[in-house]
Every structure is written in structure tokens, then in C-alpha cells.
Amino acid sequence: MYECCWRKSICKMERTNDSMMTEFVLVGLSAHPKLQTVFFVLVLWMYLMILLGNGVLISVIIYDSHLHTPMYFFLCNLSFLDICYTSSSVPLILDNFLTVRKRVSFSGCMVQMFLSFAMGATECVLLGMMALDRYVAICYPLRYPVIMSKALCIQMAALSWGLGFLNSLTETILAIRLPFCGKNVINHFVCEILAFVKLACTDISLNEITIMLGNVIFLFSPLLLICISYVFILSTVLRINSAEGRKKAFSTCSAHLTVVTMFYGTILLMYMKPKSKDSAFNKLIALFYGVVTPMLNPIIYSLRNTEVHGAMRKLMTRHWFWRKG
Template sequence: MDLIKYIDLFLGEIAVICNMERTNDSMLTEFVLVGLSAHPKLQTVLFLLVLWMYLMILLGNGVLISVSIYDSHLHTPMYFFLCNLSFLDICYTSSSVPLILDSFLTGSKRISFSACMIQMFLSFAMGVTECVLLGMMALDRYVAICYPLRYPVIMNKGAYVPMAVASWVSGFVDSVVQTALAMQLPFCANNVINHFVCEILAVLKLACADISINVTIMLGNVIFLFSPLLLICISYIFILSTVLRINSAEGRKKAFSTCSAHLTVVTVFYGTILFMYMKPKSKDSTFDKLIALFYGVVTPMLNPIIYSLRNTEVHGAMRKLMTRHWFWRKE
């Protein structure tokens, strides 16, 4: 609770420094999240389902991080990026799922202005970081398949660590810009957000001022977010071209297997985004909210499953970790 108070004070100081204080008649101190308040029975079911999925996210990604750190054979660029992805998924869901669960369980749907901005900042930063990180992982697979002999030289620690850092920095910088622009907007009488969480588009709709600058920046941000997808597509065109030139069927199968998990994660991640934002708008907002919930919870839960399902290296590392833990307990 003290941490939240300190963050609230910190954001208040930022507002003063940036001359963003609003007049008393237009200043909002809190928002109301609608969620699925019109469907109380559905909320009970979703609470149990989302709680189970959140625990699976913490367990699955936590185990993947643990085995990648524990087993020296997994100290490679691919698993370094995978650790970052797993940690990112934990952070992303932790920025929104506890708030969703609380609203399902207690019915309390009020959130302070500062807490709303913090939650929006964190979720947006994690989403942007994941887009860039998936692009960096595609570059790693491109070098591994197209230049296997030079892979250890090209993808050394001096290369893959800055690539991961750049992913995180770009996510946080982009989120700072988006959140700062949203904080400058005046919010008047309407404080009801028709969503589970403080989603940036839902928040912008409540502003009682011109949001054309915000919309323009958002459109530019969409182009930026799909740049990693373009990089992924180009990388896999070269990968496919290289794999098809491999004479051995076993060699082609092995090459494809090293990329299949990443390609599946990319398909699920971007496929859900495209479906969520490019589908015709539904008359019933409940369906749109459930799609957003799927994007925010199901995708992070699937990532560790996809990467460990047919990965013999991860299976071996998990067996070693469990065996060692069992012997420690026996002693």
C-alpha cells in the first residue's frame, strides 16, 4: 500500500512539473471500470477461469526461467530471449490480471486516476516490448539457420544482450510518450471506462478535449509495432529459402523444429491482435471484452507450453532440476 501511495505522489509531482493540473470542476480523481457487471454469473465463472490461467502463467513461465538459468546447456541466445519473454509475460499479466480478479470477486470497480495511468503505462510498455522482442528472436533464428557456422561469433553476448535491452527500452519509451499524452488530457464528468482495465483507447474516449494528436501518435505507433512483424516475415523468407536448400530430410526437419515454436508464438500473438482490432465492431461489447481478455491471459499462458511441448532440451533440463530437487529433499 505504501508503494502505491508513493507512486501516486510521484505522478502528482510530474503533473505539477509539466503544468498538467486541471481545474477543480474538470479534474477526476478516479475511474469506474464497467467490466462485465451486467453478467454477474459469468463473472463468477470467469474469476475461477482467469485465476487458474494466471497461476498457470506464473508456474509455466517461472519454470521455464528456472530451467534456463539452472542448466548451462541452455545458456544460449535463444533461451536468453526466451527468459526475457517469460519474464515479460509474468509482468504483463501481473499489471492487469489482479485488477480484473478483484473486480470479479468484490465488485469494486473503482480505480484512482494515478493507478489507472500506472496500469495503462505498464500494460502498454509490456505489449510494445513483446512486439520488439519477437522481432529480435526472429533475427536470432535467421542467423542460426542461415549462418550456423558463424552463429557463435555473430550472436555473442555483446550482441544479444543489447538486443534484449533495446526491446525493453523501446517499450518503456513508447509507453512514456503515450501515457504522458493521455495524462495531459482533461477528463470531465464521464469517468466510466467500458473495459476490464485502463486500456488506452477506452480511456481516450472519455477525454473532453481534442484527441487528434493522441490519435495521430497512436497511428504512428501502430506502424512502429508492425515493423517487427515485417522483420519477422523477411527473416522467415530467408530461413525458408535456406531450409529448402538442405539436401537431408532430417536436416530440414531439425531446422524447422528450431523455428516452429517461435513462429507459433508470433502467429498467436499477432493473429489475436489483428482479429481484435481489425474485425467488424460487435454490437455487443461483451464479446469484444472477452476477446481482449483472451489476448491478455491466454496468450501468455500458451507461450511456455509452446516452447516446451516438443523441446527435448527443456524436457531434459526439467528432469535434471526435478531429480536434483528430489535428492536434496531425500538427504
């Protein structure tokens, strides 16, 4: 009888210790060791370009008073968001490339998962807000300065950040409360939330439902808003008589539309494609979404933007004279 009770107590302690997971193992590209060095150099270079490109764009927008408009205010938020998003995951990815099986603590995994999920949701909402800004600018040009006031822009940006963090907090709390029974290997570069909850030794239906609802709200709702905004924008632009006027109107939206297409195209490819057994391909898509897109955003917004080019020349000229003096 005592032996039976002792065995039951030991089993209970083991289950408790298993459920209190202390660390996770990130597989990454450990199955392809020759690629890890190549991807380490490539991702490191792209991360430095993200910091440089978005940092310069933020500095130029803050420095030049002519760029203190709603469009550049939201662009400044987007650049800062891309820096935060990549900084929450890229250092872990780089470390993963240097080791065969990267170990990360439970708390570190939770923090990284929370920040990455929050930044991703925030970017979706922010792109929707930027579409609204372009809609007002094209469809109501005379009332644009009054409608898109400084207070409203701050409220729209704060709403984007607040909703993103609130959604991530909800998902992370639900994930933390799950029990684990010894499974601690995450087949990814980072602590991706869906891969994380699948390690639980209990029913994860609630987590899957909340993640699905979150995807609908933070992916498809902003996308629907963007599509509706551009339907009205296109209708207004086509009614402009002069070809020069139509070209100018389209040019103000082309950068945002390119970023939206690239951002949502990658996400939809990642989530909507048929399930594949090639996990390396899935990881590379996630890597493109998490690193390549933030690197290209400042290039897209400044490539043919004469206002940004002028502000950059002024900033560089002032810096050169300051150093010479």
C-alpha cells in the first residue's frame, strides 16, 4: 500500500516537473548545416540594412519639418515598428545559425513570442491606418489637413500599437497556462506561437480558435479596409481629367500599395498554402516575411520620393558643414 502511494506521488511529481517547462530547443536549419553559415551572413547583413535604412528614414522625417505630415508620421511609426519587430527575433535567429540545436529559456521564449506577435499584429493595423490616410488625401484633398489632424494621427497610431499588444497579451497568457509533458523541441527559428502551443499535452482548441480569430481580425479586417480604401481611391483618380494629376495621385499611393502587396502576399502564402512536408521551405518563407520585408520598406518609400531625397541631401549637407566647421 505504501509502495503504491509512493509510486503515485513520484508519478505526480514527474508530471508536475514536465508541465513546468524550463527551456525549449529551436531546431532551425540544423538539418542543413552547410546552409547555416551562409544564412547567418545573409541575415546579419539584412539586419544591419534594416537598422541603417529605417534609422536613416526616421532621422530624416524627424529632422525635416516639411515631412511633418500625416503620411510621414505613419511611415515613421512603420520604420520604428520594423526595427522593433526584427530586433525581437533576428538576434535569436542569428544565434540559432551558430549552434546545432539552440536552447532558449521558457521566459525568453515567452518574451520573444509576445513581442514578435505584438509587432506583427500592430503592423497589420498600421498599414490599414495608412490606407485610410491615403484615402482622405486623394478623395478629400481640400479637407485633408482638417480631417487628418495631429491629434487624430496620434490616436490612430496609438490604437494600432494598443490593439497589437492587447492581442499578443491575450494569446501569450493563454499559451503560458498550457501544461507540457516533456516535449520541448520547436521546429522553427524562433518561438512561433502555433508551433509552441502544439507542444502542449492537453486540448488546444481554445488556443487555436483565438489564434484563428486573431488572424481574421488583425489580418483580414485591415486588408478589407485597405481594399475598400483603394477602390474609392481608384474611382477618384480615374475621374481626374489631366494625366499629370492622375500620375501624381497614383505616385502618392504606389509605395504603400507595394509594401501592402509584399507584406500580405508573404503572410497569405505562409498561412494559406497547402500543408507541406518540407519544413525548411516553410521556415524560409517565414524568414522572408520577418527580415526581407522590413529591409525593403525604407527602400520602397524613398526610391522615387523626391521629398525624402531632398531631406536626405539637406541632412547630409548640414552634417558635412558641421564637421568641416
